[in-house]
Amino acid sequence: MPELPEVEVVRRGLERWVTGRNITEVQVLDPRSVRRHLLGSEDFRGQLIGARIDSVVRRGKFLWLPLTDAQENQNQDKPKEVALMAHLGMSGQLLMQEPTRQDEKHLRVRLSLDGEGPAELRFVDQRIFGGLFVTSLVPTSDGLPGGDQGETTPSEALIAAEAAHIARDPLDPNFSxxxxxxxxxxxxxxxxxxxxxxxxxxxxxxxxxxxxxxxxxxxxxxxxxxxxxxxxxxxxxxxxxxxxxxxxxxxxxxxxxxxxxxxxxxxxxxxxxxxxxxxxxxxxxxxxxxxxxxxxxxxxxxxxxxxxxxxxxxxxxxx
Missing domain, CATH: 1.10.8.50 (Helicase, Ruva Protein; domain 3)
Structure with missing residues (x-):
């Protein structure tokens, strides 16, 4: 299982390429990799298509991408309420690729992005212990941002629901x-x-x-x-x-x-x-x-x- 440094390497890599970009298309190639999204693959697609990725946040080994719905982009005062959660499991990889790049053998989910940079975010997972799902953001218990989000402007005091029960990690700027x-x-x-x-x-x-x-x-x-x-x-x-x-x-x-x-x-x-x-x-x-x-x-x-x-x-x- 990846530990904090491994997940932070992924977070930093993603931060550079996905922040501020919109998700234009979602392809679920293997429903098992979105099994934690209880409403199914079509709802998973529906919640992501048109959403903007605002940042990439990590607490401990948990990694999530806060989202703003495209229809709400004009209202910057509206708090972010959902995020794309990534669980890497034993073999999960998040790779930035161009559409012309041959699909990986164990490609499970493909997200197409607008803007500059590689046009696809691919979730590759050989053992299928990991997965992606959309989750709710809830208020943090200490009123501070949910986790480490690098160079991105600090977010509201929200955290992915699945990570709300864990303490801050030693690399978190708000670790006490x-x-x-x-x-x-x-x-x-x-x-x-x-x-x-x-x-x-x-x-x-x-x-x-x-x-x-x-x-x-x-x-x-x-x-x-x-x-x-x-x-x-x-x-x-x-x-x-x-x-x-x-x-x-x-x-x-x-x-x-x-x-x-x-x-x-x-x-x-x-x-x-x-x-x-x-x-x-x-x-x-x-x-x-x-x-x-x-x-x-x-x-x-x-x-x-x-x-x-x-x-x-x-x-x-x-x-």
Whole structure:
């Protein structure tokens, strides 16, 4: 499943090409990819054709395109109430292509756009775990814009309904470290469980949780209530840095299924410091002249990678 940096790579790519453009035609080639639009393919088409894409917004791993109906474009005071939601799943890709470009093997939905730039936004999905659907926008709980929308003028305090339950992520301009520390203090759990809890902090998945914990020299089972304020700040700083590094590399890809909107895979997997490195030397220990092998523990039906020397197991922790 793509994590925050991968989805942000897609958001940035889309922002450049679709903002301010109108949807002139919609072709649903595989109804399974719009199955989350409960009123069906024809209603999906009807809600999109003629709509203008106002921005591309992300909170955590959620991505949506706020829409203004073409008939309402003259009334700029009318708030946006719907958005095109994109769920990438395991293999979903949003690609900007010219109509002359041959259709991808697993092309599921095609949106035609007016204006300058590639004329088609294509949703390609090999495994069909992802999909597109039109959703409602609802007021945010804190009265601030719903998520990160890059260079676009900040939108109203609205958020896609499906993303309203999750907390802000560390790359969100309106992320509050104070609010996160207060929420963490109330939650007695292990650090990695807290990082993966989308109601506390969104966007961090298994890979970047392990990378942030390694950078902070913290064991994944460390009890949250034992961590001082400076430790929380260091952990969030490292999580933010790791994800920004991944963004700079174009995201993390382990196969050809994840690409950005131009079809380019990310290369951050080459820079991972701990994730997936079981029985390989810890880079930090190696720099100190000590040979310590990375270990892997089973954790929440997945894996946790850590250095037993840099990240010692706590005597009293939450598992």
């Amino acid at each position: 470290l104070t609010a996160f520390k207060a929420a963490l203090k109330r939650r007695k759990t292990g650090l990695k469980r807290a990082l993966l809890d989308q109601s506390l902090l969104s966007g961090i998945g298994n890979i970047y949780a392990d990378e942030a914990l390694w950078a902070s020299k913290l064991h994944y089972a460390r009890a949250t209530e034992t961590l001082r304020t400076v430790g929380v700040e260091r952990l969030i700083d490292n999580a933010r840095r790791v994800m920004l590094d991944a963004l700079a590399a174009g995201g993390t890809s382990f196969d050809s299924l994840y690409v950005n909107v131009n079809g380019s895979s990310g290369y951050f997997e080459r820079s991972l410091r701990v994730y997936g490195r079981q029985d390989k030397p810890c880079y930090r220990c190696e720099e100190e002249g000590v040979l310590t092998l990375i270990r892997r523990d089973s954790f929440m039906n997945r894996s946790s990678y850590f250095c037993p020397r840099c990240q010692p197991r706590p005597r009293n922790g939450h598992w």
